[in-house]
Amino acid sequence: MEPQPRVKPIRFHELDLLRFVAALAVVCYHYTYRGFAADHLSPVSYPEIDGVTRYGYLGVELFFIISGYVVLMSAYNKTVKQFFVSRVTRLYPAFWVACTLTFVVVKLFGPHLAPTDPHYTPYLAVYLKQYLVNMTMLFEYFGYLNLDTAYWSLTYEITFYFLISLLIGYKLMDRLISVVAGWLLLTLALYLLAGADSHSPAAYLFISKYSPYFAAGMLFYLLQNKLASAPKIYVLLLASLVLALYSAHQEMNNLNRIFQNPQAYSYAVVAGATVLFFGVFWLLAKRKFALPHSAGLALLGTLTYPLYLIHSNIGYVAYLRLGPSMNRWLLLALLVSTMLAVAYLINRWVEQPLSKPLGAFTNRLLLKIHAPSSPGAELPAGKPLNSLT
Numbered sequence: 001m002e003p004q005p006r007v008k009p010i011r012f013h014e015l016d017l018l019r020f021v022a023a024l025a026v027v028c029y030h031y032t033y034r035g036f037a038a039d040h041l042s043p044v045s046y047p048e049i050d051g052v053t054r055y056g057y058l059g060v061e062l063f064f065i066i067s068g069y070v071v072l073m074s075a076y077n078k079t080v081k082q083f084f085v086s087r088v089t090r091l092y093p094a095f096w097v098a099c100t101l102t103f104v105v106v107k108l109f110g111p112h113l114a115p116t117d118p119h120y121t122p123y124l125a126v127y128l129k130q131y132l133v134n135m136t137m138l139f140e141y142f143g144y145l146n147l148d149t150a151y152w153s154l155t156y157e158i159t160f161y162f163l164i165s166l167l168i169g170y171k172l173m174d175r176l177i178s179v180v181a182g183w184l185l186l187t188l189a190l191y192l193l194a195g196a197d198s199h200s201p202a203a204y205l206f207i208s209k210y211s212p213y214f215a216a217g218m219l220f221y222l223l224q225n226k227l228a229s230a231p232k233i234y235v236l237l238l239a240s241l242v243l244a245l246y247s248a249h250q251e252m253n254n255l256n257r258i259f260q261n262p263q264a265y266s267y268a269v270v271a272g273a274t275v276l277f278f279g280v281f282w283l284l285a286k287r288k289f290a291l292p293h294s295a296g297l298a299l300l301g302t303l304t305y306p307l308y309l310i311h312s313n314i315g316y317v318a319y320l321r322l323g324p325s326m327n328r329w330l331l332l333a334l335l336v337s338t339m340l341a342v343a344y345l346i347n348r349w350v351e352q353p354l355s356k357p358l359g360a361f362t363n364r365l366l367l368k369i370h371a372p373s374s375p376g377a378e379l380p381a382g383k384p385l386n387s388l389t
Contacts, residue, residue, distance in 0.1 A: 068217020
């Protein structure tokens with residue numbers, strides 16, 4: 001791979017804050033609206049606040065913009081092998097622990113109902129083979145249900161990583177404007193043919209349902225680091241926004257159907273949030289959204305990924321067991337606090353100590369499979385990886 005231009009580091013603390021806000025929004029969505037609204041996941045409702053928290057699902061869309069931004073940054077000056085190792089060490093340690101904890105808790109304490117029971121939910125009916133396949137993080141590719149309702153987004157992330165690896169492998173990192181333009185045109189074509197929810201192979205491979213968000217993150221990174229013509233970037237950002245607004249409308253309609261309430265969501269709110277996400281990233285890219293160094297913000301950033309992984313189905317089991325007999329507000333506060341504490345422990349005792357040895361092991365394994373094609377192709381053993389990338 002040809003050396004890529006040296007770029008300034010990402011503004012970590014702004015993204016720390018955005019990531020944590022997005023994760024907390026998803027947690028509140030699951031606990032105060034999603035669980036009660038469908039699939040018998042929680043007997044507890046929060047009508048006082050769910051008019052707001054029901055929109056917390058949009059935190060995932062914000063995650064995808066952040067991912068486009070950060071993953072592109074992490075791909076610069078890397079070979080495919082280095083990029084692969086960085087993704088493995090970033091994703092798997094926390095996931096393995098979260099997946100195992102979720103399986104144990106749901107298996108031991110979840111409701112054991114027959115499929116014919118009116119309160120049965122497939123999301124809390126787990127079994128060993130499902131757990132083992134989920135541990136690969138490729139469960140959806142093998143046709144298995146995710147072990148936790150929050151894991152669905154990981155499939156889109158992994159597919160995005162695959163697409164980035166193709167850009168590295170085919171030396172297209174210096175032609176990103178053309179690549180993103182082609183991606184958005186393909187997305188538009190798929191939308192015109194089958195809508196944002198197309199289930200065609202092309203829609204899965206090019207993640208067309210969420211590609212406008214990933215593409216926007218990439219474009220904001222290019223804008224911030226002046227890696228392409230600003231007018232071209234703005235044209236593609238406008239196209240990304242239009243496609244994102246269409247995709248968001250489709251997703252809102254899907255949720256209205258799932259919750260059997262055609263008025264559950266307001267498109268004005270959904271569209272406003274989508275535009276806000278783009279606006280915040282524009283402020284970040286133009287250096288108008290800058291936060292000073294803060295250990296607290298850095299800590300929030302490290303909690304985001306394990307919090308997202310651990311909170312959902314374990315939280316639903318807690319609601320099913322404790323919800324009928326415990327004050328719902330106290331239960332909500334205890335659950336959020338507990339999940340934050342568990343996320344901290346996973347980061348402190350799993351992610352931090354395992355990142356370096358897992359990177360070294362993966363690199364050695366890849367070297368045995370295929371010798372490096374050029375000096376320095378392997379990731380140096382023990383190289384620390386930033387928690388945001």
